[in-house]
Amino acid sequence: MDHLVEKTIRKEKIFSGKVVQLYVEDVQLPNGKTSKREVIKHPGAVAIIPITKEGKLVLVRQYRKALERVLVEIPAGKLEKGEEPLATAQRELEEETGCRAQSMRHIVSFYTSPGFADELIHLYMAEGLEKLEDAVSLDEDEFVDILEVTLEEALEMLEKREIYDAKTAYALQYLQLRRVLGEENA
Structure with a gap:
């Protein structure tokens, strides 16, 4: 596994529209600390x-x-x-x-x-x-x-x-x- 990967601890869907979905994810950083990521999912x-x-x-x-x-x-x-x-x-x-x-x-x-x-x-x-x-x-x-x-x-x-x-x-x-x-x- 790459040493830069962030592991998702928790994922919550905040919004689901006709084009995009918005998630807020709690992630574990490579140094062991945690952070939040806002991620937009798009069909391409x-x-x-x-x-x-x-x-x-x-x-x-x-x-x-x-x-x-x-x-x-x-x-x-x-x-x-x-x-x-x-x-x-x-x-x-x-x-x-x-x-x-x-x-x-x-x-x-x-x-x-x-x-x-x-x-x-x-x-x-x-x-x-x-x-x-x-x-x-x-x-x-x-x-x-x-x-x-x-x-x-x-x-x-x-x-x-x-x-x-x-x-x-x-x-x-x-x-x-x-x-x-x-x-x-x-």
């Missing part, structure tokens, strides 16, 4: 880097209540119970952009805030987008505007803090790195 999510046939990035503008502002982001959404991440990515791409991808591949998975949450985001690249004739509808409480921008325009939005979330910043850095390495069409 996907995020998609959608690239049009013209090489543009498809983004969504949406209001984020936690921040009380509109943000520009890559399409994303939470995993439904029993749903595989690839299926979630395909569904979310269709719902949020009205497009289907000719190819979709997994890039990386990462934890968003491991200090207090177990949310794991699976990032996918979606290329060869085709508009759906019969658009799939968004969730009833979801409202978005769709933008098609160049990488340069997206990076400018990042500088202006129109793009302000980690998954989208991560995606833009990934695209920039691909460009620098000459792998844009890889």
Whole structure:
């Protein structure tokens, strides 16, 4: 066993919502002392880097209540119970952009805030987008505007803090790195 592991002594569910559950845990620290941890359990999510046939990035503008502002982001959404991440990515791409991808591949998975949450985001690249004739509808409480921008325009939005979330910043850095390495069409 790793010498850094914290042993859970007691776990109490404080809140259970439609997206997250909040627990307060009493833990035994590696030095034998005890402490409390607040932990958010999340079902996991996907995020998609959608690239049009013209090489543009498809983004969504949406209001984020936690921040009380509109943000520009890559399409994303939470995993439904029993749903595989690839299926979630395909569904979310269709719902949020009205497009289907000719190819979709997994890039990386990462934890968003491991200090207090177990949310794991699976990032996918979606290329060869085709508009759906019969658009799939968004969730009833979801409202978005769709933008098609160049990488340069997206990076400018990042500088202006129109793009302000980690998954989208991560995606833009990934695209920039691909460009620098000459792998844009890889």
